[in-house]
Amino acid sequence: MDLGIFKKISAVLLVAVIALAYQAIKPPPSKICGSPNGPPVMSSRIKLKDGRHLAYTESGIPKEKAKHKIIFIHGFDSCKYDMFPLSQEVVQELGVYVLSFDRAGYGESDPNPKQSEKSTALDIEELVDQLELGSKFYVIGYSIGGEIIWACLQHIPRRLMGAAIVAPFSNYWWPGLPANSSREAYDQQLLQDKWAVRVAHYAPWLVYWWNTQKWFPASSVVGQQSDVLSSQDKELLPKLESRDRYLAQVRQQGEFESVHRDLIVGFGNWEFNPLDLENPFPNDGSVHLWQGAKDMIVPVTLARCISQKLPWVRYHELPDAGHMFPFAVGMGDAIVKTLLFGDQ
Template identity: 60%
Template sequence: MSTSFQVLSGVPRCQLILLVSLAGGITKRLPRLAVVLLVALVYRQLQAPPPKIPGTPGGPPVTSPRIKLQDGRHLAYYESGVPKDQSKYKIIFVHGFDSCRYDVLRVSPELAQELGIYVLSFDRPGYGESDPHPGRTEKSIAFDIEQLADALELGPKFYLTGFSMGGEIMWSCLKYIPNRLAGVAILGPVGNYWWSGFPANVSLEAWNVQVPQDKWAVGVAHHAPWLTYWWNTQKLFPASSVISFNPAILSREDMAIIPMFAYRTYAHQARQQGEHESLHRDMMVGFGKWSWSPLELEDPFPGGEGKVHLWHGAEDLIVPVQLSRYISERLPWVRYHELPTAGHLFPIADGMADVIFKSLLLGDDE
């Protein structure tokens, strides 16, 4: 019997109890060994395959420059704008969900030259050609960014811009590395419905903007993260609408922007290490149980030496605007820009990157 139970070694106790209880109702007449094997089979179905690590046998090739972090992991990066040594402004861009280093905010060559803008983007852990980080949290990514800035010699302070899930990461950077920041632009940031400080009516209003399948997918990622892989790969219920490309989440302006995605010939790189290590783990962290809330943050620039800009489309059906509205009301040091007809993809619209960068760097309010 001890050999049989070795099949379940490493199973978290809460998961094991749940699986056994579920199996128990239909296996009362089966031998004990059969029950153990059945539970083991079910548990195996819940486990994600190991990630395909870049540069290893069976993994994707490494084609971009990378830096090595203190814990041995690598981050792949991409540089755009003017050469770093000729730049006046150095900006790190953090990509969103199901994206990679090439999905950088595309400043026009004219503005880049005029202002001297250098932009550094990178693959977040588990995406593209950056090593996975199974232990990543909302805190760890901030220090990854700090190490990236130091490795590329960006100086004591740099600007940050993040979109969607990358926008949510901006709050972590404001909490953990505020002394390194010269200014921050937060674009259509994902919000965690369980952050403390939100009135129930605000969270509920935002929650109900989601399509039903996302309520389930997000709820699973928060309440039962160990089920996230299974939920988004099983065929009984619809998975996350973003993962499954459900057009119902696109606003009218988003639909007009979608043809611009034809240039994303590199799109496959976002998921090349496996959907669990990139997409599912993103959900588990982004919608997980945070020990703090952005609503608790203090002004990182009390002397006015920098600004935090928050942009959101009022017609965003992917990331409801209500949470951003409330955060901007509670944090008076955040400069809020709400675009009345825009959806989630507004940063990709023609000319919008220039508007965002000018606002961040020059204080131009559009």
């Protein structure tokens, strides 16, 4: 074969391979709620300053009569309806109003291409102001929503009356974490999850492909595998059967804009180091960290380390609990009471 022809064929093949690779790693367009080809808008929403919409739901005492206002931040692969169960007795007795919202890209909230840990905290502040909830409120975050509470303490501390961080994801690459503790926690994950978080941290542009290809196991959490559930988690699964009525809404705008972007933000390079935070409530209010010792999704090692590094955080470790312990009978009530009134 003529050398010139060979070079031309090689160049064409190389371009074809690059094009196929690009298509494989490029996420499909998002299906924006309310757009011509997107899911319908069924919930109450506000329009943010940047033009995005944020969907929310309210429960408990009407905000005008409530004594305590709580903003709930849902976890990974969840939506605004995945709040902890609270008994009507506690809601009525304490006068609790709860506002829960779909984080960007989940449910009916528009995706945020510029999403960061800071952007979610600022979304909360704008949501509260548009709904006229007042200058101060409490926050509760679960799982990766608990990780976002650290951003609230960094970026909107003046707005907070207290915070509960429940079974939070922790970023293995946060500065200040002892290398041995970070490594110990990292090694407690399944092999496929070790690779998934490394990709999210070091090669975020590969996250979509990594979690959708069929050649080898991707993230077990994204894949909703039972291998990462503790014995208590499996016992609590029947309590989550009500999720079936809205489960399709969680990822309806696309897996990349919901679960994949969560991994990228959660395990990416943060603008600040949570372990450098100072007590935002030196005189009034408190921060509570709740963690199950048998959590197989979020290793307890880092929670223990953080509680030692930040002695002003009140640490509650449950010896037999897994990741889903907040959904056990009475646990939601206990978390809220402790947030509002401390350890009594």
